[in-house]
Amino acid sequence: VGIDPAGDGPPQAPSKQRVMWVSLLEKAYAKAHGCYENLSKGTIQYGLKDLTGGAPQVLPLDDDSVKSKVVNGTLWSQLLEWARNGNLIGIHFRVTPEAEDTNLRDGCAYPVVAVKEVDDGGMHRMIQIRNPWTSDFDYRGEWAADSKMWARYPTLSTECSHSDPSLFWVRAAEGEAYEQSDFTKIFSRSILVVTRIFPPSWQMSRVKGMWTLSNSKGPPFQSLDTKGNWLVNPQFQIHCKETKTICFIDVGQSDLRLKGEDEYKSPVGFALLRARTIQDKGPNITLQDLLNPPPIAYRFGRDASLAFVVTLERKDSPYVVVAFSQEGVSGVGRVHCTVWHNKPLLLRGGETVHLQDGSERDRGDEDEELVASKEELPDADPQDQHIAVAGRAAAPAPREDKSAREKREAEEDQIAKARQGASDAKKAVQGSLPVSQSVPAGGAGLRPKDAV
Structure with a gap:
């Protein structure tokens, strides 16, 4: 990166002889992504989110x-x-x-x-x-x-x-x-x-889930979605503790620049609903049942977010963020849900990584084992407390027949191989992210009563 003696070039030149922090920051960011070339593959919102920890909004x-x-x-x-x-x-x-x-x-x-x-x-x-x-x-x-x-x-x-x-x-x-x-x-x-860039009084919660071949369906309300199949996708529950909780929600997938790739073949989007709506209406959910107003955030890219903040009420809690992609296009990979909120809440359905010093951080996309755990919530129905692995919604498991078991084992083997390959190729620097509170892996998975 050269120096522009005249001082009238763009900041990344840098624009003044004594200004070096821009070049150093760019170098560190390039190292985190493998090389300078990979930085050209991102977008404005990716860079600003990574450098500030803020929440991106894209308004065409x-x-x-x-x-x-x-x-x-x-x-x-x-x-x-x-x-x-x-x-x-x-x-x-x-x-x-x-x-x-x-x-x-x-x-x-x-x-x-x-x-x-x-x-x-x-x-x-x-x-x-x-x-x-x-x-x-x-x-x-x-x-x-x-x-x-x-x-x-x-x-x-x-x-x-x-x-x-x-x-x-x-x-x-x-x-x-x-x-x-x-x-x-x-x-x-x-x-x-x-x-x-939210006020210091706001908090951020983030949990992770996993795309698999069987739970990356969508998008909803399309001609191919006749049975509400997208409801089996990764679900993230938001439990509000107070009234009028203002939230901004973002759902994203792995940054392909960390793997040297530049084109997202799998779209990502999400729907925000009340839990009771899923339980009562199941696959008969309509566009009017969604709490995130149309158009639904859905795009080929790293993140999909709300266009504006939403206000959630304790009396309607829990809410459910259902991630979706496109059946037949998506494969195996990470999916995460991030919520910025002005009042305390509990975000469940994925995994929060606990460090030895008691703090928490996002450890990257493919570097830790998936952990299943069970968590009790106040006023929760014990029958709803099922084990979920890495944000994947889970209902009480039915007895498997031989063919179903073989299919599941083959899928798990494919996931393990994909994770190992991504881990071997990974060249990322693990950075800190503030997390509002400790949320153990797992959580109750919601299923519509009559879902197929």
């Missing part, structure tokens, strides 16, 4: 559900809140016909620095964006630094400083006309990436 601005939030002003309110709370916001730019003259680089990332509302003959909603390539790609949009628009609004010009040439402003709305704004026109095909 051309998605119908996101468009509706743009039009009704919900997204703007969220942007104000995210910026006020110190969250990281960025835009993965995709060029549109309206944006061709702006001189923005197609396929590049632009950080959002500030979000403002200024009253100057009407409410102006402005977004400040950093341009790392100012020397060759100065912003030339309607609200560029030399635009005549600023002379019309002296108060707005004073509030929106242009002292830094690497920053530019885009108007998100004038009055309430969000859909006709410069921001909407320029970034209509772009992707808004938000990394939620």
